[in-house]
Amino acid sequence: MVDEERLQLELTPRERTMLEMLREELGLDSEEEAMRLILRQAFQRLTVTCPTCGHNARVTDEDVAHCASCLSILRLSEGLWMVARKDKP
Numbered sequence: 543m544v545d546e547e548r549l550q551l552e553l554t555p556r557e558r559t560m561l562e563m564l565r566e567e568l569g570l571d572s573e574e575e576a577m578r579l580i581l582r583q584a585f586q587r588l589t590v591t592c593p594t595c596g597h598n599a600r601v602t603d604e605d606v607a608h609c610a611s612c613l614s615i616l617r618l619s620e621g622l623w624m625v626a627r628k629d630k631p
């Protein structure tokens with residue numbers, strides 16, 4: 543069982559409206575679920591799964607990502623992330 547950290551957010555009325563609209567759009571029951579989904583989607587845009595080690599590699603350019611775990615440099619080629627180079631530690 544993982545302890546979940548409680549995060550309290552103060553939303554402005556405008557942000558509240560935005561979240562409510564997104565919740566409806568996503569067809570979710572709670573705004574909390576909507577927040578989690580949006581967070582996951584944003585994270586997925588920022589990272590890719592490293593094919594070498596399975597850790598999250600950070601996307602640093604449109605078609606380049608760096609894995610801080612195994613130091614691979616990944617390149618997007620025809621829709622697939624391939625290892626372009628592996629730096630020696």
Ligand SMILES: [Zn+2]
Nearest residue numbers: 592595609612
């Ligand atoms: Zn890696």
